[in-house]
Amino acid sequence: MMGYRKAELFTWVVSFLCLSCLSSGFNPVDNYLIDCGSSTNTSVDSRVFIADNLASNLLSTPQDVLAKSNLTSITLFSDSPLYQTARVFTGSSKYTFSIHQSGRHWIRLYFYPFVYKSYNMSVANFAVSTQDHVLLSNFRVTSAAVVKEFSLNVTSNDLVITFTPSANSIAFLNAIEVVSVPDALISDDAHTISPAGDFQGLLSMALETVWRVNMGGPTVTPNNDTLWRTWIPDQRFLVQPNAATNASNIAAVKYVKGGATQDTAPPTVYGTATEMNSANNPNSNFNVSWEFDVDVGFEYLVRFHFCDIVSASLNELYFNVYIDPWIVVRELDLSTYVNELAAAYYMDYVTVTAVSNKLRISIGPYTIKGTYPNAILNGLEIMKLNNSKGSLSAADAVINSSSKKNVGVMVGTIIGAFIALVLAGILFMLFRKRRRLARQRLSKTWIPISTNGGNSQSMVSKYSNGTTLSAISNIGYRIPFAAVQEATNNFDESWVIGIGGFGKVYKGVLSDGTKVAVKRGNPRSQQGLAEFQTEIEMLSQFRHRHLVSLIGYCDEKNEMILIYEYMENGTLKSHLYGSGLPSMSWKERLEICIGSARGLHYLHTGYAKAVIHRDVKSANILLDENLMAKVADFGLSKTGPEIDQTHVSTAVKGSFGYLDPEYFRRQQLTEKSDVYSFGVVLFEVLCARPVIDPSLPREMVNLAEWAMKWQKRGQLDQIIDSSLVGKIRPDSLRKFGETAEKCLADFGVDRPSMGDVLWNLEYALQLQEAVIDGDPEENSTNLIGELSPQVNNFGDSNTSISATQFEVSAVDDLSGVSMSKVFSQLVKSEGR
Template sequence: MMGYGKFEVWALSVLCLALFSSGFDPIDNYLIDCGSTRNTSVGDRVFVSDNSASKFLSTPKEVLANTPLKSITSSDDSPLYQTARIFTESSKYTFPISQRGRHWIRLYFFPFVYASYDMSTAKFGVSTQNHVLLSDFGVDKASLKEFSVNVTSDSLVITFTPSSSSFAFLNAIEVVSVPDKLITDDADSVNPSENFQGLLTQALETVARVNMGGPTVSFENDTLWRTWVPDQSFLVNKNGAKNFSNIGAVKYSSGGATPDIAPKTVYGTATEMDSGDDPNSNFNVTWEFQVDLGFRYLVRFHFCDIVSKGLNMLYFNVYIDSWSVAHDLDLSTLSVNVLAVPHYMDRVTLPTVSDKLRVSIGPSNDVDGIYPNAILNGLEIMKMNNSIGSLSGSMVISSSSKKNVGVIVGVTIGVFVAVVLAVIFFLMCRKRRRMALQGHSKTWIPLSINGGNSHTVGSKYSNGTNASIASNYGYRFPFVAVQEATNNFDENWVIGIGGFGKVYKGALNDGTKVAVKRGNPRSQQGLAEFQTEIELLSQFRHRHLVSLIGYCDEKNEMILIYEYMENGTLKSHLYGSGLPSLGWKERLEICIGAARGLHYLHTGYAKAVIHRDVKSANILLDENLMAKVADFGLSKTGPEIDQTHVSTAVKGSFGYLDPEYFRRQQLTEKSDVYSFGVVLFEVLCARPVIDPTLPREMVNLAEWAMKWQKKGQLEQIIDSTLVGKIRPDSLRKFGETAEKCLADLGVDRPSVGDVLWNLEYALQLQDAVIQGEPEENSTNMIGELSPQINNVNNVDTAVSGFEMSSVDDLSGVSMSRVFSQLVKSEGR
């Protein structure tokens, strides 16, 4: 279920229009101008004076403050900011609730100096009976904090608690009923296998409410008195986006959103891709928002197709960070084939591991003949309370807070501290025993990032502050924990050896299987690649990219810890390992998965990330043979908007290396496309990309396969286990795709998105059952291998090595002559 608009249309259209024009009429509607001695009008609403609202407030000491309007900046000149109430001790508002359910709590803050109180120095907490809204909160400029809580009793108590040696203050407060259907109980999680339920019990804090492609929408133009801000300040790349407006086209209807979900002025404007006149445009429009670590977020997307001229002309994808949350979205199908009908979509994130949350839209690559475009009309991001009912990250609560909140927090913190101390004591004892047994034989000291030998960063295991690698990157594991996970690096647990070092199978304390890559001090790959791997993988979360679980840099070690991939490398399933052969459909699905991972690298962020070492050994398979791209040590961010390439020393693997990159030392995304083309032929032929034991013309797989492809006889060189099992059309499409990837010039190669589309089409052709066509054992299938290919005599081949990083422009050199002599298929 997509979770789109869940409001039902009002009973009668006339009544519907009346309600739409008049707005929501809340049962509970408390508006107080704190510190004021008279009522204050804001738009068509009246905030009553403190005197009139004194019956709601319990405070040991009354301090009312006021300031001249001239001291308030023009951008923050709300009349609500002229006065404030100061709380020197714990104080509370108690509001009778006539209608249980969700309510807004809006708190207005504007710090100014009154007598001996400098409100910019105030620190305090705010809580309800069941939730902590703010803790150790301070504010230095005008601020509106908006919360949404579900009230289940006949009263709502809001407590203000000054931090130690400080005070609290408040300029104005709203407690207002919310329509029942504004937030329903469930939503889809970004994790495809999970449906999140329990939103009704959640306290929410508004992090962002954005009007895409339009100006600020003030509370006076919103039925629920919300303010929507423009999206320009959140756009990662403004050059890739443009605004569109057609407010008059918006048509609210049954099954879609209502004005209470968002007003016409939001649905009538949009930010869309600025594709220019390029029908092959393929990039994402991305917005970035600041969030708190460790919390889930409810992300609400607002859509209204005001840009299309006809039905089924707009298909696009939607992402939160690296998660795909909507694929091939066609808004016209959501409203019984009517354009410009508002809809919304709710998604719940996983607990955040970064302080940045990115939302992206991009064109679909799966629909032919559609001009590339994507739109977003509005966006809301709401923080959800954590497991102890808090919306605050700091959780510093005074002992005078509400008793039940204090008990929950106190017990939780006490248990947590006890567990942490016990774990630390256990690890220290174990570490001492292991160190006594092992001695100190390590001699490798890698180059320091900051001029010393420490690589410590803040993490869940450490309070390190030397931010040599940004502190929000991954998790830092203690060395003793890695030793324990790998049975002290048991050689029997080695599952692979690469240029960086050995890879061990391991298991964490909670049973999670991991792959542990331990750097070899004699390896030519070192600190730079270690850093790159951490920096990139800690940002990426995609189902077709191997996830980084953590790292360790203690004792001059460089250790990377990944999710464990049960079925190893794609290469091991093609040749050389004795594993069962993969079927053609399995191989296609693996290639499609790897292409999706590369496509995300190239388009998922404002700057493309170029892998630079795409090969079958770096495509891993999980227990279901789902492909994930791995090994980002050589990766580089792509060129700037006004550049065509990145100039860099040549790195990569023999046999997969883009000849244009090799000649000119100019790196682009198309270098990855070339390498992937080699992988495609490797998948088809199931043989090494460089094999010096073969006749000279066959040593280099790419050259050899291209000869047969251009002759139209690719079936002559396929893996013998696939003979008679590939439909001719599927093979033809696959061969054409690989051929295009291996074009001599990068500009002639397709994008990874185009490669992905063609591979999926090849899979469809393989699946297709054409009427009257026999099944896979048909003589129409690819015939037997040519005898001249099956019977290959071993031939000695001359070998010539070279230093890749010192190669100059070799445009005039025969790449056939160069590549036919490269023999180290795993070398870099």
Template sequence: MGCKALKFLFWVSSILCLALFSRGFTPADNYLIDCGSPTNTTVGDRVFMADNLASKLLSAPENVLGNTSKSVTSSDDSPLYQTARIFTGVSKYTFSISRRGRHWIRLYFYPFVHASYNMSMAKFDVSTDNHVLLSSFGVQSLTVKEFSVNVTTNSLAITFSPSENSFAFINALEVVSAPDQLIQDTAGSVQSSVTFQGLTWQALETVVRVNMGGPTVSFENDTLWRTWVPDQRFLVGKNLALSVSNIGAVKYVDGGSSEDIAPSSVYGTCTRMNSINDSSSNFNVTWEFDVDPGFQYLVRFHFCDIVSEALNLLYFNVFIDSSMVVRDLDLSTYLVNILAAAYYMDYVTESATSNKIRVSIGPSNLHGTYPDAILNGLEIMKMNNSDGSLSGLGTISSSSSSSKKNVGAIVGVSVGVASGVLLAGVLFMLCRKRRRLARQRLSKTWVAFSINGGGTSHTMGSKYSKGTTVSLNSNMSYHVPFLAVQEATNNFDESWVIGIGGFGKVYKGELSDGTKVAVKRGNPQSQQGLAEFQTEIEMLSQFRHRHLVSLIGYCDEKNEMILIYEYMENGTLKSHLYGSGHPSLNWKQRVEVCIGAARGLHYLHTGYAKAVIHRDVKSANILLDENLMAKVADFGLSKTGPELDQTHVSTAVKGSFGYLDPEYFRRQQLTEKSDVYSFGVVLFEVLCARPVIDPTLPREMVNLAEWAMKWQKKGQLEHIIDPNLKGNIRPDSLRKFGETAEKCLADFGVDRPSMGDVLWNLEYALQLQEAVVQGDPDENSTNMIGELPPQINNFSQLDPNGSPQFHGSSVDDLSGVSMSKVFSQLVKSEGR
């Protein structure tokens, strides 16, 4: 069947299903106003009230001189945009609410030019009693703003406040009840195992609502009058995706989604991995969306398996930015083994640090599964900040009495609804005091900490003894008895040593339940003593991430400093690159290891209110588990990053020779970009499989970073790569990988990418390695690059804040310090 015939069938099926569509929800409150219009206006099956009939809803303060509102007329043909109401002073609509709960607020704007008003020049705020919806808002083209708020009183006021020497306007306005079940109170948390609670009280602004793999779904074909747009313009790499339609297969069942959550025309289409007839496919399908930094976002995934012919055939992973939020998703297990059942999942992000959010789906790594993934629909909604604002700028224009209602709008992640700003402040101060006292106690007596990320129990002892049972999910703090550590390591048997570092020896150990562990025993003669021991415990006891090595326990008895970690079966990344005789990794494995390490570092940099800077990123501190999954280790030198009003942390220089950031070395000013530099060295180490400092080589080759950069700038990186990789790297993958490493090694931190951008580029390098154009007989051919869309093939056209295109600097080292001179004096690459 030809493409035209397939497209025809697709559109016919869509139209037939839409024709069968019927509304099921009747709103208790349903205010529709065509602002400025002298007559009612019909749009679809909805009637917008004439403005003069709604005049009783509109009020303005008595102290505003002159007419505070006027009607003007447009020549535009769209029914809701032919008239507008102008506000020259603070004015508000007040709506009587018959049923409390969540309501839609939709604001329609079209800035046509009138004889008296050029509405594209308007600047104004829009607020409710409890929330700022828009601040310093201006409109340049037709715009619809959609909000969802929880109304807890018998009225809702929407206030328009013109900026100084300006005015406000509105073309049409909706206040409509929404179903109570539309927004549940809880959701999953990105980068955290803690469930987010308190969504019920959040004001939400719709950022985007997307119908994957299908056409626009208009408000007339949605029970809640929403509009769903096609996903094509958000796709990164359109050739990696296929559109599928099977609307008739959609089933709504108990425990799943409903027609009010999303219509069948959304669940009945999907975007799917373009992996048909290629069982070796390994890439993600990615969408990118614009967002405002500084806010958390509710991301809702809509799934419906309309592609499988039987149950338990489709397994895939789901990502938000660099975080995997669902692993090995099997949709048929969620809904009592029913195929093509509609289902949705909600996740709340951390506060956005970028102006982009990327959503991805990709194949599962489960053995025996075919590489495939689908997504049917997606919604992204901005959540109000702690001030109740969705803009971060404006203030609430309401009476002093209504400001008291703000208290209930501030929501905590793990404790539900907070009592208010005062309580939040008190809790903040108490937490700070408690953390300070805990650090003081820890530095003096090494009081045990609590592991809160596990759900299993381990018996701390060898498999030959009874041992001491310690529960990882217990609320009680614990530490590991020295006797149990001795038994687990066969009394620190030297034949069990698996590594030696600056802190001391690392032993392989085995607990009585068979769990393998790595035991790091501090050397009393080491300069890396109490401070690093304390830092390691403080850092790893609060972090839980699949790409960070987990700390199981510690022992401080008998003047010992012992740390116990999960055991990493395949040792260090360094050991697989050179000098150990371990099996060499192929190119795909190496890039995947780099991706995993980048995810761990990205989490450190962005997962908390203040960044955590590792300060000792190197191949010896990237460990591999039995599946070669990478985890970042050794947090003894880690340090929290600068405050919000600072650019850096001033601190003594620490790190490992060969990986040290030259700017940090010169200025003793630490930022996250110091980790980025070190990671760039690791990337070249992975590519070239040689020590980062090798004094036995000719002078120009001693320092790997300087040597590799010379070849990278020549565009001849292939001449120095690991011989084991020659002929096995696709040229475009090598080029992207080399460019990423080069940008990481920029002289100045400001010119280096963030770890999030590094991660995105590495994932793209892997896709370039794995991508094969259908019908291309040469698997190593790079002809497929020409098939990529322009925004992927030419990064320079993308927005610099959200794209992998970075702007480097060729500014010389201002201090005059040559890093070659420094490194040429060193003979011990592992020294700190």
């Protein structure tokens, strides 16, 4: 009874202290805010988080471990004082909160790992659950501050949140919120997208906020939201940023009966929008799309926020809304829902079970006579729904047969849309009397990609892994569509091994037993015929052991299909984060970087004109059964400048986070744009985190910017993948960091060539593998001192380098020295 009264007193104190921040909006009945590990109250976003000792009666734990971090290191990562302390759980521990009003509640968990005494929170592995739901399992936070937000409908008198460390591990928590949510915020029903209909049962489900985005506007902080939510800008999610523009008119926003309320979303969200960048062209016809990372095996509640702040009158704006390939709202006219301009409105849709880790949201014009083509979106929320196990953890994902049926519907929709699009294109060409010319162009393009002659319908033969151009003679011709169907079990959705910008990739087996990867074009993709042609033209001109080999292609039945050698271990990205695969060693990572650099170096130098990849990223570096790296996806590639030119002027294409800022500013492409992107990959390999992570504090969102700050301070070791801590020789890490830093120079002329990058990476591997008597942590200068007596004359290179010369240049690029001859002289050569 005494413990219950203390809990009542705690709730009253928190509510009283937070009352001052609730000048308007919702006043929660249950309002638990705890700064874990702190001995004093902490004010954040106009709310007061109570000191840990005032909430100790709510916690049952086998051992009291209150941790305090170094203040200086924390301020480098986050402005929030909540991350300065933490509770460490050495065994299963429970918070028990008395619930005074049943209904939906926020649970917000704050995590930021640091080292306290013998407890290293960056290697903690644990689960978090309630009485009815698993919120997190096999959960780790390696370096960045993370807030996990959940929404549960609590019907009992108590909410118990349990933290369970994995075997031989710990759990930790920096702060926790348990706060009542307005009943009307999440209703029981929504719409489904496939088949279209009604969804009921949301009230009983647990939700995890995956993304909360303010389209066309700035970050909205918790103290500017009645429910203390954070809304992040949308620019980083745009698939084609040039297709969108921003609009703002916050003062015009109205909340009307039958529409949204300020608790649904604040005026800063409804008063800004992303709209089509039609450039005053009344014939504009394209979609604005965003792409978001999600976990496979779950359904998602997608909430669209709309407010027409761009129209001059009612019934002026008509547009379509899409989730992946489905049109979820056709001919949307907001006037029919709210009958006022600038009135806030929202719509909820539940997706099919995700079979891809990407969720695409699109808006596009629905043009009728007399209307200008436009489409808008003001805000977006994506919330994961618990699965049939009651879990929200990716480790407990369930992919059931119904999702396969939905995928079949999706494929049918795609094929039907593609056929309709092709027919419309043919009719258009007939009308313009250009069909004959178009056929002539097509006939010139679709020549067999083999050089050994033969029937264009013949089946592909086995290919060579050779590195010379003569290997091209073993590439097959066009592969019949029937053979592709047979190889992929008629495009069985269970055989899908990836989804990219061009379309889905299927595992396949040819009639002779050769394993292949089959990339099938998606007619709704931003990429299309031009990328299809480029991929064939590029890969038919060169072969290299570190470039993925093209085996053939198919262009029958309005299809665009590319067939490649099969890469058993998938993408480099999947081995770094997000997929749960075992962590790779530093040596393995270096060898993958070296192989990738060799492939890019060959592209830049091994052909009559340099070939610029334009989309270098970890998702386009594939690994075979031996983890040998091969560069893939040449759909955006472009031949480099002529001898008397310095660059190629071209529209900017690439992937956000990897894009060369100089290329973006000047729209002038050189090989050094690939070098910049590769530099980002190097930091991605070292830190094992996404290159853009909007969930992190502002200064950490962009990996390249964040890592460069640490590199320039000489403290790169502070942000490396936790699985590599203590396993990288300092001199190898220093050389690797220097190489990445040079790749990311602001101006292309200051960046090394891929040949220089390759040399430095080979050298970083030698430094990692070298075995020297004495102190194993000697710096690289001393290491060269040990190795240099064996470096004398490089024979055919006509370059004689003394030990002193080699010692100095080893710190730089040594770009003028033959790589193979230098490294053949080093003591430890088996690393190559």
